[in-house]
Amino acid sequence: MDFSIIFGNLDIYLEGLKNTLILVSISLFIGLILAVPLAAVLQTSKNILISGPIRAFIYFFRGTPLLVQMFLIYYGLGQFEPLKTSFLWIFFKEAYFCALFAFTLNTCAYTTEIIRGAIENTPHGEIEAAKAAGMSTFLRFRRIILPSAFRRALPSYSNEIIFMLHSSSLASVITIVDITGAARIVNSRFYSPYEAFLTAAIFYMAITFLIIWLIKKLEFKWSAHLRRE
Amino acid sequence: MFNLQGYGPSILQGTILTIELCLASLLIAMVLGILCALAKLSNYRALKLSAQIYTTMIRGIPELILMLLIYFGGQVLINQIGPALGYDGYIDINPFVAGVSTIGFIFGAYLAETFRGAILAVPNGQLEAGYAYGMSGFKVFTRILLPQMIRHAIPGFGNNWLVLMKTTALVSIIGLNDMVRMASLAAGATRMPFTFYMVIAINYLILTSISILILNWLNKKYSVGILKD
Numbered sequence: 001m002d003f004s005i006i007f008g009n010l011d012i013y014l015e016g017l018k019n020t021l022i023l024v025s026i027s028l029f030i031g032l033i034l035a036v037p038l039a040a041v042l043q044t045s046k047n048i049l050i051s052g053p054i055r056a057f058i059y060f061f062r063g064t065p066l067l068v069q070m071f072l073i074y075y076g077l078g079q080f081e082p083l084k085t086s087f088l089w090i091f092f093k094e095a096y097f098c099a100l101f102a103f104t105l106n107t108c109a110y111t112t113e114i115i116r117g118a119i120e121n122t123p124h125g126e127i128e129a130a131k132a133a134g135m136s137t138f139l140r141f142r143r144i145i146l147p148s149a150f151r152r153a154l155p156s157y158s159n160e161i162i163f164m165l166h167s168s169s170l171a172s173v174i175t176i177v178d179i180t181g182a183a184r185i186v187n188s189r190f191y192s193p194y195e196a197f198l199t200a201a202i203f204y205m206a207i208t209f210l211i212i213w214l215i216k217k218l219e220f221k222w223s224a225h226l227r228r229e
Numbered sequence: 230m231f232n233l234q235g236y237g238p239s240i241l242q243g244t245i246l247t248i249e250l251c252l253a254s255l256l257i258a259m260v261l262g263i264l265c266a267l268a269k270l271s272n273y274r275a276l277k278l279s280a281q282i283y284t285t286m287i288r289g290i291p292e293l294i295l296m297l298l299i300y301f302g303g304q305v306l307i308n309q310i311g312p313a314l315g316y317d318g319y320i321d322i323n324p325f326v327a328g329v330s331t332i333g334f335i336f337g338a339y340l341a342e343t344f345r346g347a348i349l350a351v352p353n354g355q356l357e358a359g360y361a362y363g364m365s366g367f368k369v370f371t372r373i374l375l376p377q378m379i380r381h382a383i384p385g386f387g388n389n390w391l392v393l394m395k396t397t398a399l400v401s402i403i404g405l406n407d408m409v410r411m412a413s414l415a416a417g418a419t420r421m422p423f424t425f426y427m428v429i430a431i432n433y434l435i436l437t438s439i440s441i442l443i444l445n446w447l448n449k450k451y452s453v454g455i456l457k458d
Contacts, residue, residue: 059434060430060434063433063434063437063438064395064429064430064433064434064437065395065396065397065398065399065409065433066395067398067399067401067402067409068398068409068426068429068430068433069430071409071412071413071422071426072422072423072426072427072430075416075422075423075426076422076423076426076427077423078422078423079420079421079422079423079424080423162288165291166290166291166292167291168291169291169292169293169294170293170399172293173402180291180293180294180297183294183297184297187297187301191305193297193298193301193302193304193305194298194302194305197294197297197298197301197302198298200294201289201290201294201295201298204289204290204291204294205286205289205290208288208289209289
């Protein structure tokens with residue numbers, strides 16, 4: 001072990017850390033915002049023309065590897081001439097945007113499924129009570145169903161957050177310098193795989209444990225009404 | 230539907246390699262998983278602790294980092310050990326071996342949790358009865374524990390298998406000719422990246438769907454003796 005390699009290149013790792021955190025937090029945020037209405041529609045709509053496409057989207061993004069999805073977007077979209085000449089190409093020619101786009105769609109598909117499952121498990125009595133109180137469908141979702149669904153979804157969603165953090169290492173494959181990208185640069189520059197990749201591993205483990213700790217605190221807070229003092 | 234421009238056979242070869250890779254790493258993962266689960270439930274503190282460290286570490290580090298670490302790090306390690314044992318030539322790590330061992334190593338940790346839960350779900354009295362008949366520890370394991378724990382392990386096992394299959398796409402990064410890499414080569418030569426990556430995505434969807442069918446069948450088969458309400 002040559003620690004001078006690690007400390008000499010710490011700035012590359014910090015740059016990578018910044019990129020990883022940006023990619024993960026933005027994709028998780030947008031993915032979650034899109035997932036909530038999708039899950040609600042999927043659970044309530046009986047129209048197959050509406051629920052069919054959502055189901056197909058979930059099936060595709062959960063059934064294929066993220067790497068292939070990223071390649072489809074980053075390399076694949078260039079195959080279409082009309083897209084290349086449109087203003088959208090400003091975004092899709094950037095590796096950073098493509099990675100973000102792929103991550104967002106991927107996490108959105110998984111999150112929709114998690115939230116849909118949580119909505120499905122809402123105790124029937126709660127919905128009946130809300131109906132009896134004269135709440136509209138929207139109000140019922142906002143005040144009764146979603147808050148308790150979020151509480152039930154939290155354990156699986158915390159897995160999804162960690163899963164997304166780990167998957168974000170794929171961004172390094174399409175030239176983005178995230179933590180893994182930083183490790184690959186250091187490895188190719190000094191040919192020192194242990195130092196390079198173990199440092200990255202420590203970074204990822206630190207973030208993972210931080211997330212687990214934060215989620216535990218959140219879970220404790222959200223279950224306040226279920227605790228007995 | 231898709232014009233593969235004569236690259237069909239090479240994609241098929243890649244698909245076969247992907248399936249081989251999945252099955253070989255599943256085998257390693259199952260052996261590691263069951264050993265690790267037994268270690269976690271044993272009374273020896275050293276065994277328990279090392280199993281705990283193994284599963285915690287794997288869950289904290291992205292698959293790609295582990296793969297690069299084992300592929301590049303293993304290369305350096307073997308070439309340091311080689312001369313020490315009196316071998317002068319340069320030793321190349323076979324990417325297939327690196328891929329299979331990494332994926333097996335990673336999913337061993339995930340399966341360990343599944344198997345541990347399944348073992349705990351078998352009533353203790355069953356095992357005691359086995360011992361009372363004078364069976365050895367190994368015989369109790371193969372005749373009593375294993376047949377009964379399979380039913381409890383199938384749902385978790387199925388999830389892990391689906392994730393494992395998608396993880397094999399990563400081996401294309403360390404230069405193994407799996408279907409993703411074959412598609413990349415074909416995409417580069419024909420300038421039709423979207424077509425080829427879409428074919429790969431559909432291949433994964435087919436593999437996933439077949440797996441789900443088999444898993445459902447297995448689940449039914451092993452729950453034959455269980456009353457459903």
